[in-house]
Amino acid sequence: MTPRDQAMKRATRALIEAVGGIEAAAVLCRVGKTKLAEYASVNHPEAWMPADVVRDLMAVTRGCAGRHALLAMLAADAGAALVMLPDHALAPTDLIEVIPALAKESADVVSRLVDAAAGRGNxxxxxxxxxxxxxxxxxLRAAVVEGEG
Structure with missing residues (x-):
């Protein structure tokens, strides 16, 4: 099993743990404990969690550590990046409140890029x-989408 596949098995295990373990996961999806254990085990390189099972488990893990690792790995393998949506969007009338945060975070990125160009990058x-x-x-995007809806 490749290191990447081992990492995906660990990410699968993290998702199962995020719902409360194998017994809890078995109640929440269409497969039983044995299959769930195989999905998370490096000793079962042929067993991978189906998309509908991932969806069912992720649906109940909002805010839990480890819940996104598997999905993030799959996105990266597809050449994409996983970006989490905010729990609560700003009201369209509150868009002005985003400006200071956007300015600060953008300035932080620019500062780090300057450091990197000078050989002091981290x-x-x-x-x-x-x-x-x-x-x-x-x-900001979520607030704009909410305003269109």
């Missing part, structure tokens, strides 16, 4: 700042 810090800027933009 990739983890830059990624963190980019993720924070994206989160503000996603919140």
């Amino acid at each position: 990739a983890r810090a830059l990624i963190k700042d980019i993720d924070e800027a994206v989160a503000v933009l996603v919140t």
Whole structure:
């Protein structure tokens, strides 16, 4: 089993744990405990969790650690990035409140890029700042979509 496949098995295990373990997961989806255990086991390289089971388990794990790891890996394999939507969108009338946060996060990214260009870069810090800027933009996008609806 490749290291990537092992990581996907760990991510599967994290999703199962996020719902409260194998017994809880079996109640929430169409497959039983044995199959769930196989999906998370490196000793069963042929067993992978079907999309509908992933969906059913993810539906009840909002806010739980580890719930997105599998989905993020699948997105990355497809050349995409997983971006979480905010729990609650801003009202369209509150869009002005996003401006300071957007300015701050954007400035943080630019500052890290300047550091990187000068050879003082910290990739983890830059990624963190980019993720924070994206989160503000996603919140803004959700508010705009809400306003159109």
